[in-house]
Amino acid sequence: MNEKTRILCSFLCFFYVLLVSPSQSNGQDFSLSCGASQPADDQDKKKWEPDTKFLKTPNTVHAQATYQDPSLLSTVPYMTARIFTAPATYEIPVKGDKRHLLRLHFYPSTYTGLNIADSYFSVVANDVSLLSNFSAAITCQALTQAYLVKEYSLAPSQKDVLSITFTPSDKHPKAFAFINGIEVVQMPELFDSAALVGFSDQTSDTKSANLQTMFRLNVGGQDIPGSQDSGGLTRTWYNDAPYIFSAGLGVTNQASNNFRIDYQKMPVSTAPADVYKTARSQGPNGDINMKSNLTWMFQIDTNFTYIMRLHFCEFQLSKINQKVFNIYINNKTAQADTNAADIIAWSGGKGIPTYKDYAIYVDANNGGGGGEEISLQMTPSTFGKPEYYDSQLNGLEIFKMDTMKNLAGPNPKPSPMQANEDVKKEFQGDKRIKAFVVGSAGGVAAVLLCALCFTMYQRKRKFPGSESHTSSWLPIYGNSHTSGTKSTISGKSxxxxxxxxxxxxxxxxxxxxxxxxxxxxxxxxxxxxxxxxxxxxxxxxxxxxxxxxxxxxxxxxxxxxxxxxxxxxxxxxxxxxxxxxxxxxxxxxxxxxxxxYMSLGTLREHLYNTKRPQLTWKRRLEIAIGAARGLHYLHTGAKYTIIHRDVKTTNILVDENWVAKVSDFGLSKTGPNMNGGHVTTVVKGSFGYLDPEYFRRQQLTEKSDVYSFGVVLFEVLCARPALNPSLPKEQVSLGDWAMNCKRKGTLEDIIDPNLKGKINPECLKKFADTAEKCLSDSGLDRPTMGDVLWNLEFALQLQETADGPRHRTPSHGGGSEDLGRGGGGVAVNIDIEENDVADDLSSEENSGIFSQIVNPKGR
Missing domain, CATH: 3.30.200.20 (Phosphorylase Kinase; domain 1)
Known part of the structure; x- marks a missing residue:
C-alpha cells in the first residue's frame, strides 16, 4: 500500500468513526432504553437507543416487564430493563467542562424470575452518591405511583466520561439493581449563588454543586411536558395545586396568548415562557390579603441544604411599588420590609422575567425550623405603602444540594393510609403497582409523599404576617400528563x-x-x-x-x-x-x-345522526382502546375498585387530539370490600346498556361495566343506537340483535355501510369475539377490562398489519391469546395518530358533551 492510499484509508476511517459515534448531533445528549435491542420512539417522539454500547460490564441481564401499568403513557423506556446482580457501570461520553442533567427512569414491575421487592441498590455517578439502599418498589408504593424518574444536575467534573455505577445492596441476600432508562442532557450553567436564608449578606455557592431536582412547578398554570420545555432540556413542570397549604389558596392569573415574554439577558433555558405567563396571587381584596398568606409545603429529606428558585414575571402591572410582598422560607425571612419583593424593581419592566435563589439548611432536629418539610410563605408588605396589597409567584424549583458528594436519602415511609397494607402483596405476581398518578419527573418521588403522609391529618401552624390556621392534606392526584386544566384549586375558603x-x-x-x-x-x-x-x-x-x-x-x-x-x-x-x-x-x-371542554364532543356524535365526517375503522378502534384504558384504571388502578355504572357512547368524550376520555361519575360506586365481589344496590344506569344480571339480582360488579362496554363496541361497529324502538321487535336492542347475528354468522350484514370492505377479517373477528364475550349473560363468563383492552389492542395490530407499516413504535405481546385468560392482560401502548380523517371540526360547534344529552330520559 502506497503513502497516498494509507492517507486516504486513514481519512475514511476517521470519517467513519464520526458517523458511527454514539454521541448525537450535539455530541452530548443521550436517551438510553435499558435492555432494549432496537431504537424506538416514546409518546413524545423522542428517540431512545439501546444501552448496550455504553455498558462496560459483561454478564448483565436484559428483561421485559410482564405487565404494563395503565398509567404508563409510553412503553419506551419502561417495558424493558437492565438487571444487575453485581456492580455494573455505564460510561457515557460528555464534555467535562459542562453541567449535565441526568435522569434515571425506574418501573418496578414484575420481571421474570425476580421478586421486585428484593431490589435494593445504590447508584454513583462519577464520585457522587445519588442513591443508597434504594428500593424503587417501596418508593413507588409509598407514593402510589407506577413509575418514577430521578433527576440530577451534575456540576462540571473535568472528566470527558460520565460513569454511572449500579451496585446491589449487601444488606439484602437476594438484592439486585435495575434501570429502565437513562437520559444525559448537556445544559448551560444556570446556577451561581443563592442567598442564605436567615444569614444577612451571606450566600451559598451553587455553581460547583451537584443538585437533585425535588420539585419543579408551574405556579398557577397547567402541567408543561418536557416536549414543551425551553432550551431543549425536556424538563417537566407540574401544577402547584397539590402543595398549597391552608385555605388561603389565592387566585390564578394568566397573560393573553399573544403576550410576549422578553428574556433580555436571562437565558431562555431558565424556564419556558408558559411559566411566566401564569401566576398565583392572593386576589384583588387587599383587606383580606393582609390577614392571610400564600403558603406551599413540601416533604424533603433532612440534613441537606436546599436551593429554592422562585420565578417571577409581572404581566399586569408596570410600575415600581405597585405590588410589594414579603417572602418567608421555613418561617425565616428571605425578603421583607425595606428589602421586600418588588417584581418590577427586580426585572425592570412588564413582561420581563426574573428569578431569585435562596438556600436553607434543613436539620433533622430544628436547624431549618421545618423538620422533614420545607415551607414557602408570601404576604403583602405594608412598609412602603404599595398601591396593591398582594403577592405573586409564577414558578418554583427546589433542588437538594450535595453534602460531601452525597445526595442519597432514605426510602420513603408509607402513609398512614397504607401502614396496614402488606408491601409484598402489592408487588407479587402479575398484580400491578397501584397508582393514581401519571409519571413524575425529576425528584417528584419525594414530592408526592408530602400530601400522602398528611392525608386527612389536621394541624395548626403560625406563619409570619398571618394568623394561625388549620388545613387538611388530602390525597393528591399527581401531575398529570393528563389533566390539562389551568387550575384545580380555588382561592375560596x-x-x-x-x-x-x-x-x-x-x-x-x-x-x-x-x-x-x-x-x-x-x-x-x-x-x-x-x-x-x-x-x-x-x-x-x-x-x-x-x-x-x-x-x-x-x-x-x-x-x-x-x-x-x-x-x-x-x-x-x-x-x-x-x-x-x-x-x-x-x-x-x-x-x-x-x-x-372536550371540543370534539361525544363518541356517539361521530357514529350516527351526524353531519361530521365519518370515522375510519382505525380511529374507532383507537377511541375504544382509550375508553377501555380509562375503565381498566377505574377497576384496578385506584385504591378501591370503582364501578362506573353508566358506560355508554355519550359518556365517552373526545378531545381535540382524538383522545378518548370516560366521563360522568355521578352514579359510580366504590368500596374497600365488596362482599362476594359485588355491591348490592338499587339498579341505576341507561336502558340498552344495562347489565341484565345486575338488573335481576341488584348486585353490581365491575363486570356490569364490561357488559355496557360490549354494547358500546357493537355501537362503534354498527353505527346505530343501543335502543331503537322504531325497528322490528327483535332488532330494538342492539346488544341482542348483534349477538343473534353473530351466532348466525351474519354480523357483516349489520355493520356500518361506511366500513364494509375496509376492516381486516381477522381484526373484525377479534373485535366481534371481544364484544360477544362482554355481553355474556353471566358476569363470570365476561372478560375483565384488562382482557378487553388487550384484545382490542391486538385487533388494532391486526388491522395495522393488514394496512401496512405506519412507522409506529413496535408493540409487545402480539400473540392471539383468548379472552378467558383470567389475568389482567398485557396492555400494549398504542400511540394515537391524528391524520386518519380531516380534523376540520370546529371546537365552537354545539357538541353534546356529557351524559343523557341525546336521551335525557336514559336514567
Missing part, C-alpha cells in the same frame, strides 16, 4: 354547606358570580346539551380557558348524591383517559360541575 368537608376540599370552588360571568348569565345560546343532571353550558373561566358547565335542574332525578360523588371521585383521580374535573359551584342554591 368558605366551602359550600351542601358538601362534606372531604368533597369541599378536593378541588376548586367557584362562586356563582364567576359561573354566571363565564356563561353570560347562563345564556341559552351557550347550551350545548341537556342531561339527566340538567343543562350543559359552554363557558370561559380564568380569562380564556374553555370549560363545560353542568348546571343542576331542581326537578332532576339526580341531585346532591350524584353531585358529591362526582366531585369526590374525579377530584382524586387523574388519568389520560378520564375527563378532568376543574371544580364545582355550590352557591346561591345552585349546583354546578365544571369540566375541561
Amino acid at each position: 368558605n366551602n359550600g354547606s351542601h358538601l362534606s368537608n372531604l368533597a369541599a376540599g378536593l378541588c376548586r370552588r367557584f362562586s356563582l358570580s364567576e359561573i354566571k360571568h363565564g356563561t353570560q348569565n347562563f345564556d341559552e345560546s351557550n347550551v350545548i346539551g341537556v342531561g339527566g343532571f340538567g343543562k350543559v353550558y359552554k363557558g370561559v373561566i380564568d380569562g380564556g380557558t374553555k370549560v363545560a358547565i353542568k348546571k343542576s335542574n331542581p326537578n332532576s332525578e339526580q341531585g346532591l348524591n350524584e353531585f358529591e360523588t362526582e366531585i369526590e371521585l374525579l377530584s382524586r383521580l387523574r388519568h389520560k383517559h378520564l375527563v378532568s374535573l376543574i371544580g364545582y359551584c355550590d352557591d346561591g342554591g345552585e349546583m354546578c360541575l365544571i369540566y375541561d
Whole structure:
C-alpha cells in the first residue's frame, strides 16, 4: 500500500468513526432504553437507543416487564430493563467542562424470575452518591405511583466520561439493581449563588454543586411536558395545586396568548415562557390579603441544604411599588420590609422575567425550623405603602444540594393510609403497582409523599404576617400528563354547606358570580346539551380557558348524591383517559360541575345522526382502546375498585387530539370490600346498556361495566343506537340483535355501510369475539377490562398489519391469546395518530358533551 492510499484509508476511517459515534448531533445528549435491542420512539417522539454500547460490564441481564401499568403513557423506556446482580457501570461520553442533567427512569414491575421487592441498590455517578439502599418498589408504593424518574444536575467534573455505577445492596441476600432508562442532557450553567436564608449578606455557592431536582412547578398554570420545555432540556413542570397549604389558596392569573415574554439577558433555558405567563396571587381584596398568606409545603429529606428558585414575571402591572410582598422560607425571612419583593424593581419592566435563589439548611432536629418539610410563605408588605396589597409567584424549583458528594436519602415511609397494607402483596405476581398518578419527573418521588403522609391529618401552624390556621392534606392526584386544566384549586375558603368537608376540599370552588360571568348569565345560546343532571353550558373561566358547565335542574332525578360523588371521585383521580374535573359551584342554591371542554364532543356524535365526517375503522378502534384504558384504571388502578355504572357512547368524550376520555361519575360506586365481589344496590344506569344480571339480582360488579362496554363496541361497529324502538321487535336492542347475528354468522350484514370492505377479517373477528364475550349473560363468563383492552389492542395490530407499516413504535405481546385468560392482560401502548380523517371540526360547534344529552330520559 502506497503513502497516498494509507492517507486516504486513514481519512475514511476517521470519517467513519464520526458517523458511527454514539454521541448525537450535539455530541452530548443521550436517551438510553435499558435492555432494549432496537431504537424506538416514546409518546413524545423522542428517540431512545439501546444501552448496550455504553455498558462496560459483561454478564448483565436484559428483561421485559410482564405487565404494563395503565398509567404508563409510553412503553419506551419502561417495558424493558437492565438487571444487575453485581456492580455494573455505564460510561457515557460528555464534555467535562459542562453541567449535565441526568435522569434515571425506574418501573418496578414484575420481571421474570425476580421478586421486585428484593431490589435494593445504590447508584454513583462519577464520585457522587445519588442513591443508597434504594428500593424503587417501596418508593413507588409509598407514593402510589407506577413509575418514577430521578433527576440530577451534575456540576462540571473535568472528566470527558460520565460513569454511572449500579451496585446491589449487601444488606439484602437476594438484592439486585435495575434501570429502565437513562437520559444525559448537556445544559448551560444556570446556577451561581443563592442567598442564605436567615444569614444577612451571606450566600451559598451553587455553581460547583451537584443538585437533585425535588420539585419543579408551574405556579398557577397547567402541567408543561418536557416536549414543551425551553432550551431543549425536556424538563417537566407540574401544577402547584397539590402543595398549597391552608385555605388561603389565592387566585390564578394568566397573560393573553399573544403576550410576549422578553428574556433580555436571562437565558431562555431558565424556564419556558408558559411559566411566566401564569401566576398565583392572593386576589384583588387587599383587606383580606393582609390577614392571610400564600403558603406551599413540601416533604424533603433532612440534613441537606436546599436551593429554592422562585420565578417571577409581572404581566399586569408596570410600575415600581405597585405590588410589594414579603417572602418567608421555613418561617425565616428571605425578603421583607425595606428589602421586600418588588417584581418590577427586580426585572425592570412588564413582561420581563426574573428569578431569585435562596438556600436553607434543613436539620433533622430544628436547624431549618421545618423538620422533614420545607415551607414557602408570601404576604403583602405594608412598609412602603404599595398601591396593591398582594403577592405573586409564577414558578418554583427546589433542588437538594450535595453534602460531601452525597445526595442519597432514605426510602420513603408509607402513609398512614397504607401502614396496614402488606408491601409484598402489592408487588407479587402479575398484580400491578397501584397508582393514581401519571409519571413524575425529576425528584417528584419525594414530592408526592408530602400530601400522602398528611392525608386527612389536621394541624395548626403560625406563619409570619398571618394568623394561625388549620388545613387538611388530602390525597393528591399527581401531575398529570393528563389533566390539562389551568387550575384545580380555588382561592375560596368558605366551602359550600351542601358538601362534606372531604368533597369541599378536593378541588376548586367557584362562586356563582364567576359561573354566571363565564356563561353570560347562563345564556341559552351557550347550551350545548341537556342531561339527566340538567343543562350543559359552554363557558370561559380564568380569562380564556374553555370549560363545560353542568348546571343542576331542581326537578332532576339526580341531585346532591350524584353531585358529591362526582366531585369526590374525579377530584382524586387523574388519568389520560378520564375527563378532568376543574371544580364545582355550590352557591346561591345552585349546583354546578365544571369540566375541561372536550371540543370534539361525544363518541356517539361521530357514529350516527351526524353531519361530521365519518370515522375510519382505525380511529374507532383507537377511541375504544382509550375508553377501555380509562375503565381498566377505574377497576384496578385506584385504591378501591370503582364501578362506573353508566358506560355508554355519550359518556365517552373526545378531545381535540382524538383522545378518548370516560366521563360522568355521578352514579359510580366504590368500596374497600365488596362482599362476594359485588355491591348490592338499587339498579341505576341507561336502558340498552344495562347489565341484565345486575338488573335481576341488584348486585353490581365491575363486570356490569364490561357488559355496557360490549354494547358500546357493537355501537362503534354498527353505527346505530343501543335502543331503537322504531325497528322490528327483535332488532330494538342492539346488544341482542348483534349477538343473534353473530351466532348466525351474519354480523357483516349489520355493520356500518361506511366500513364494509375496509376492516381486516381477522381484526373484525377479534373485535366481534371481544364484544360477544362482554355481553355474556353471566358476569363470570365476561372478560375483565384488562382482557378487553388487550384484545382490542391486538385487533388494532391486526388491522395495522393488514394496512401496512405506519412507522409506529413496535408493540409487545402480539400473540392471539383468548379472552378467558383470567389475568389482567398485557396492555400494549398504542400511540394515537391524528391524520386518519380531516380534523376540520370546529371546537365552537354545539357538541353534546356529557351524559343523557341525546336521551335525557336514559336514567
